[in-house]
Amino acid sequence: MNWVKRLTEQPALSREEWRAFFAALTDESKEEIKHHAVSARRDHYGADVYMRGLIEFTNYCKRNCSYCGIQGSNRQVQRYRLTEDEILSCCDQGYWLGYRTFVLQGGEDPFFTEDRIVRLVKRIKKTYPDCAVTLSVGEWPKSSYQAFFDAGADRYLLRHEAASDKLYRALHNGESNAKRLQALWDLKEIGFQIGAGFMVGAPGQTLDDLIDDLIFLQALQPHMVGIGPFLPQSDTALADAEPGTLEWTCLLLSIIRLILPEVLLPATTALGSLDPKGRERGLLAGANVVMPNLSPTNVRDLYALYDGKICTGDEAAHCRQCIEKRIASTGFRVNMTRGDHPTRRNLYAIEC
Numbered sequence: 001m002n003w004v005k006r007l008t009e010q011p012a013l014s015r016e017e018w019r020a021f022f023a024a025l026t027d028e029s030k031e032e033i034k035h036h037a038v039s040a041r042r043d044h045y046g047a048d049v050y051m052r053g054l055i056e057f058t059n060y061c062k063r064n065c066s067y068c069g070i071q072g073s074n075r076q077v078q079r080y081r082l083t084e085d086e087i088l089s090c091c092d093q094g095y096w097l098g099y100r101t102f103v104l105q106g107g108e109d110p111f112f113t114e115d116r117i118v119r120l121v122k123r124i125k126k127t128y129p130d131c132a133v134t135l136s137v138g139e140w141p142k143s144s145y146q147a148f149f150d151a152g153a154d155r156y157l158l159r160h161e162a163a164s165d166k167l168y169r170a171l172h173n174g175e176s177n178a179k180r181l182q183a184l185w186d187l188k189e190i191g192f193q194i195g196a197g198f199m200v201g202a203p204g205q206t207l208d209d210l211i212d213d214l215i216f217l218q219a220l221q222p223h224m225v226g227i228g229p230f231l232p233q234s235d236t237a238l239a240d241a242e243p244g245t246l247e248w249t250c251l252l253l254s255i256i257r258l259i260l261p262e263v264l265l266p267a268t269t270a271l272g273s274l275d276p277k278g279r280e281r282g283l284l285a286g287a288n289v290v291m292p293n294l295s296p297t298n299v300r301d302l303y304a305l306y307d308g309k310i311c312t313g314d315e316a317a318h319c320r321q322c323i324e325k326r327i328a329s330t331g332f333r334v335n336m337t338r339g340d341h342p343t344r345r346n347l348y349a350i351e352c
C-alpha cells in the first residue's frame with residue numbers, strides 16, 4: 001500500500017488502517033510524508049508563514065489539568081491578570097509591529113465573566129477593525145460562545161487535548177471529554193474558525209490514543225490545529241514524566257497537513273522550547289503559523305504551563321525580529337495579514 005498516496009487522496013483512514021500505516025513507517029517513508037506535507041502546504045499557502053500576536057492575559061485558572069503549570073491548585077504560581085487597558089496596550093504595540101491577529105489566551109479565570117470578555121472583544125474590534133480576534137479562554141456554556149461571536153470574535157482555540165476518553169480522564173481527574181468535544185462542534189456551528197489540538201507524548205498516551213486524535217480531527221475538520229510536545233512542569237504531579245519528542249511532533253504535523261491540507265498549523269512555542277530549532281523544524285514538517293508573545297515582559301514567565309518556555313524575557317519587538325529571521329532562514333516568508341482559513345478569506349475581504 002502506498003500510504004502517502006492514500007493519505008493525500010483518501011485521508012479518511014479507519015482505525016485499522018491507521019494502525020497499519022504506523023506499523024509500516026520507515027525512515028524513508030517518514031521523509032516522503034514530510035516532503036508531501038511541505039508540498040501540500042506550498043500548494044495552499046506558498047511560502048507564507050502567518051504571524052499571530054499572543055496575549056496571555058490571565059494565569060488564574062479554576063481547572064486542574066494534571067499536566068499544566070497554572071492549574072488552580074498550584075500554590076507556587078504568582079497569579080496575575082491584565083486589566084482591559086493593559087490588554088489594549090498589548091494590542092496597540094502588536095498593531096504597530098504589524099500584527100493583524102490577536103490571540104487572547106488565559107486560564108479559566110472567574111474574574112473574566114462573559115460580560116467582561118464581550119466588552120473586551122468589542123473594544124478590540126472597535127479599535128482595530130482590520131484585525132482578527134482569536135479567543136482561547138477554555139470551556140463556557142454555548143450561549144457564551146454565541147455572545148463572544150456576536151461581540152465580534154472571529155476564531156476560537158480549544159485544544160481537545162485527547163479524543164480518547166480514557167486518556168482525557170487520566171489527565172483531567174476523571175472528567176470525561178464529552179463536553180469538550182461537543183464544545184468544538186458548537187463553536188464551529190456558531191461560525192467561528194475553530195482550532196483543536198493536543199499534546200504529543202502526554203503521559204500515558206498510546207499510539208491508539210493518537211489515532212483517536214487523528215480520526216477526530218478528520219471528522220471535525222477544524223480550521224486550525226495546535227499541537228506541541230508535552231513538557232513537564234516542576235510543580236505538577238507529572239514533573240518527572242518524559243517529555244514528548246521533536247520527531248513525533250514533526251511527524252504528526254506532517255500527517256495533519258496531509259489529512260487537512262488547508263489547515264492553519266502553528267509551529268508552537270512548546271516545540272521551540274523543546275529544541276532550539278524546534279519551530280524551524282515544525283515549519284519544515286508542514287506548519288505555517290507562528291504565535292509570538294505580546295504579553296508584557298514582567299508577566300511572561302508567570303504563564304508557565306511547562307518548564308523551559310522560550311521568549312519569557314524578550315520584548316515583543318525582539319521576538320518579531322527573531323522569528324522573522326528564523327522564518328526567512330528556513331526559506332519561508334512572513335505574512336502579517338489576518339491569515340484567515342482559505343474557506344473564509346473572501347468573506348472578510350467583503351466585510352472590510
Ligand code: 5AD
Binds near residue numbers: 229231270
Ligand atoms: N506541556 C505542553 N503543553 C502544555 N499545555 C498545557 N500544559 C502543557 C505542558 N505541560 C498546552 C495544553 C493547552 C495549551 C494552552 O497548552 O494543550 O491546551
Ligand code: FES
Binds near residue numbers: 322323
Ligand atoms: Fe521570541 Fe525568538 S521568538 S526571542
